[in-house]
Structure formats: C-alpha cells, structure tokens
Amino acid sequence: MRELEAEEEQERRKAVRERERVSFKIQPQRSHEGALLHRGNCGLYKSSFASISAEDAAIA
Template sequence: MTGQGGEPSPLEKNRALLDWLEYQVVQVKNRIRELEIQEEQERRRREAAHAALRWKIQPQRSNATALLHRGDCTLYPMDGGFINREEAMIALAEPDIEPCEICRPDTGLVSG
C-alpha cells in the first residue's frame, strides 16, 4: 500500500528497512566467519613457527634408540613437552639418543 503522493507507507518503509537489516546481518555473519577462519589459520601458523624453533624427544622403544626430532616433525606428533636448544644439544650428546633422519634436528643445531 502506498501512502499519499505515491510515497511508500510507513509499513512498507519498515518492511524495506527490515529486509535491508536482515541482508546486513547476513553480510556481517559471513565476515565474522571469514575473520574467524583467518584468526585460526594465523594461530596455527604461529604455533607451527614456534614448534619449528623447539625440539622433542621420542622415547626409546624396545629395540630402537630414542630419537630427537624438530618440534614440527610429523613423524612423532605430540602436544607439549618440547625442549629448548640447549636441552636438544645435550640430548644429541647422549649415546642412546639419535637425530631423526627425516627432519634432521641436528642440522644447524650444533653450529648455530
């Protein structure tokens, strides 16, 4: 229903406003989802970069020696329990701990 002079009625104006606001809510929700995904990706990148600067020791198994891995090595995934550079150098000096042949945690460790 149109008001006087061909203008939209107050009801039509409010319905149009509601449509616009619902559109805006959908746009904002989509943007929030995008930002949440970006934040999660950035958090994972930071964690991976931090893990790459640390090391971890895979305990000795019955017939194998213990292994030293880079913190980001996927052959021995774990959460927490990382060791620092000095501790990794000490671990490499131990006769019963060997460096992982895949991630090569000893590369740059001793000379750096």
C-alpha cells in the first residue's frame, strides 16, 4: 500500500514539473520597467501565482 502511495506521489510531482516546464509565469510590471515573461521552471522569478499557458504567452 505504501509503495502505491509513494508511486502516486512521484507521478503527481512529475506532472507538476512537466506543467511548470511548459507554462510561463508573469512577473508584474514595475514602475520603471514592463512586465516580464519567465518559463515556468525559471528560478529567477519564484512566484507561481501568475502562470499562463504557452498559447497565452505567445499572444502576450
């Protein structure tokens, strides 16, 4: 039973990493510069609050 739960947790984490890899994060506009797009797995901007899809990022 624990092996099954551990395997499910591992699959869930893998799905989260994959979703982050293909998404983008929006870094809000500051007073002296515009908003920036970061890849979902980018370490420069830590917030995952404003994640968007690749299609939405292409439009932006």
